[in-house]
Amino acid sequence: MPGEKNGNGTRPPLHGGQLALLTAGVALATFMEVLDISIVNVSVRTIAGNLGVSSNEGTMAISAYSMASAVMQPLTGWVAKRFGEVRTFTISVFLFVIFSALCGLAQSMPMLIVFRLLQGAVSGPMVPLSQTLLLNNYPPARRPIALALWAMTVVVAPVFGPILGGWITDNYHWSWIFFINIPVGIFAVIITITLLKDRESKVVKAPVDAIGLFLLAVGVGCLQFMLDNGNDDDWFTSNTITVLAIVSLVCLTFLVAWELMHKNPVVELRLLGKRNFFVGVLCLSLGMFAFFGGTVVMPMWVQEVLGYTATWAGFVVAPIGILAIFMSPLVGAFQSKFDLRVLNTIGFAIFAAASFWMANLTTTLPYHELALPRMMMGAGVALFFVPVNQIILAGIPDDQVASASGLSNFFRTLAGSIATAVSTTLYSHRTTYHHAILSEHVVAGDRTTQEYLNQLQAFGAQGPTANAALNRIVDMQAATLAANDVFWLFGLLFGMAMIAIWFAKPPFASGGTPAH
Numbered sequence: 001m002p003g004e005k006n007g008n009g010t011r012p013p014l015h016g017g018q019l020a021l022l023t024a025g026v027a028l029a030t031f032m033e034v035l036d037i038s039i040v041n042v043s044v045r046t047i048a049g050n051l052g053v054s055s056n057e058g059t060m061a062i063s064a065y066s067m068a069s070a071v072m073q074p075l076t077g078w079v080a081k082r083f084g085e086v087r088t089f090t091i092s093v094f095l096f097v098i099f100s101a102l103c104g105l106a107q108s109m110p111m112l113i114v115f116r117l118l119q120g121a122v123s124g125p126m127v128p129l130s131q132t133l134l135l136n137n138y139p140p141a142r143r144p145i146a147l148a149l150w151a152m153t154v155v156v157a158p159v160f161g162p163i164l165g166g167w168i169t170d171n172y173h174w175s176w177i178f179f180i181n182i183p184v185g186i187f188a189v190i191i192t193i194t195l196l197k198d199r200e201s202k203v204v205k206a207p208v209d210a211i212g213l214f215l216l217a218v219g220v221g222c223l224q225f226m227l228d229n230g231n232d233d234d235w236f237t238s239n240t241i242t243v244l245a246i247v248s249l250v251c252l253t254f255l256v257a258w259e260l261m262h263k264n265p266v267v268e269l270r271l272l273g274k275r276n277f278f279v280g281v282l283c284l285s286l287g288m289f290a291f292f293g294g295t296v297v298m299p300m301w302v303q304e305v306l307g308y309t310a311t312w313a314g315f316v317v318a319p320i321g322i323l324a325i326f327m328s329p330l331v332g333a334f335q336s337k338f339d340l341r342v343l344n345t346i347g348f349a350i351f352a353a354a355s356f357w358m359a360n361l362t363t364t365l366p367y368h369e370l371a372l373p374r375m376m377m378g379a380g381v382a383l384f385f386v387p388v389n390q391i392i393l394a395g396i397p398d399d400q401v402a403s404a405s406g407l408s409n410f411f412r413t414l415a416g417s418i419a420t421a422v423s424t425t426l427y428s429h430r431t432t433y434h435h436a437i438l439s440e441h442v443v444a445g446d447r448t449t450q451e452y453l454n455q456l457q458a459f460g461a462q463g464p465t466a467n468a469a470l471n472r473i474v475d476m477q478a479a480t481l482a483a484n485d486v487f488w489l490f491g492l493l494f495g496m497a498m499i500a501i502w503f504a505k506p507p508f509a510s511g512g513t514p515a516h
């Protein structure tokens with residue numbers, strides 16, 4: 001029976017309908033949390049206008065959530081050991097629902113920012129513990145499938161977030177981007193309590209590492225706030241960004257030293273001393289950096305150059321979910337028959353090929369030529385994200401899976417935040433550079449320039465109107481060349497990851513099971 005214990009004192013895995021229900025509940029909770037990171041982005045302007053503040057002030061609703069979530073993710077292992085994995089996950093989801101409702105009911109921007117901060121804080125353990133709960137309750141032979149289903153929700157949710165957020169904001173009130181979390185969260189709580197109430201993990205009353213907790217909160221909080229606002233404040237020309245960078249560097253440096261010496265660390269950094277965990281996290285971070293960077297730049301470019309709406313910009317990146325959804329379970333089911341490093345290499349190669357394909361953008365590309373490489377990347381998602389998570393957890397004992405999952409998810413989230421900051425800054429700077437180069441050739445008397453002006457005159461554009469139209473052409477070409485530069489860089493990063501993954505060492509036992 002599912003509720004009975006084995007001879008070793010552990011509960012047997014779930015099977016059949018109970019396993020399917022648990023997977024649905026946990027996966028939906030994961031999807032909801034990851035979706036909430038990106039769903040607000042496209043609605044910021046509408047929310048800010050409705051609450052009577054500027055768009056820059058509105059972005060604080062995004063920064064508050066990501067900052068609090070980033071701080072809490074590496075704490076997952078410590079919190080779960082102190083209160084229990086099932087209890088921590090259930091309470092996190094329940095509080096997430098409460099704060100989602102309060103976000104939707106917010107009547108001012110300060111109220112929304114506070115509730116988003118609290119929502120982000122309780123969301124931190126949700127994704128790592130969803131992975132842990134699935135692994136702990138799946139039969140060992142099927143744990144790769146559990147990882148695959150979990151990976152699929154984590155990667156696909158940010159892609160659909162902007163589309164769903166834009167559609168809800170355009171057709172309903174913005175508050176519904178928060179209210180939709182309520183039924184999903186309640187379902188996840190009921191399923192988790194019903195199926196796992198007798199399957200709580202061992203609780204360890206370890207002393208609180210107050211100094212480590214303080215260094216983590218200040219260091220990661222300052223880092224996340226700096227990344228979210230650096231581009232808007234022109235980075236280190238801003239005194240605020242400079243101070244945040246210094247405080248973050250000092251706190252995180254002391255955090256590493258303190259946690260490595262502490263008997264009961266709040267963040268288990270010693271996991272990075274495990275070869276496969278370190279290599280897996282490095283490749284995960286490289287892959288997610290380049291993946292999310294492209295997901296940020298492509299919508300910016302199609303809106304700026306091709307005149308796409310926010311919703312259609314979302315449809316450009318959305319095709320990545322098609323192959324990812326279908327292939328992730330297949331990769332999870334059959335990956336045990338292959339060397340995981342080979343699968344990862346193929347996945348990174350697909351990413352690199354798609355990036356180099358997207359590095360040939362022109363201002364006349366139709367929609368399908370923009371969507372095809374993104375669809376191709378979906379296969380790369382399955383062959384990258386599913387095996388790399390098994391490499392990360394290979395040989396990690398069951399009682400450290402929550403800590404390992406929390407730490408790896410922290411680096412995944414951080415890689416996405418850094419990618420957003422770096423890619424937007426690089427895209428902006430390269431656009432300025434190419435605009436300056438192209439402008440050198442747009443001079444009075446130049447034959448090509450005169451030909452353009454003659455063509456514009458034929459359409460009735462003369463004088464300042466013609467010059468403005470010519471400048472618009474230069475703007476579009478400069479932005480296109482900048483986007484191509486960025487995608488070339490991401491392609492090279494994927495190539496680096498193809499090499500780095502081979503430093504992992506088999507065997508790669510199922511996640512949560514010690515290697516033999």
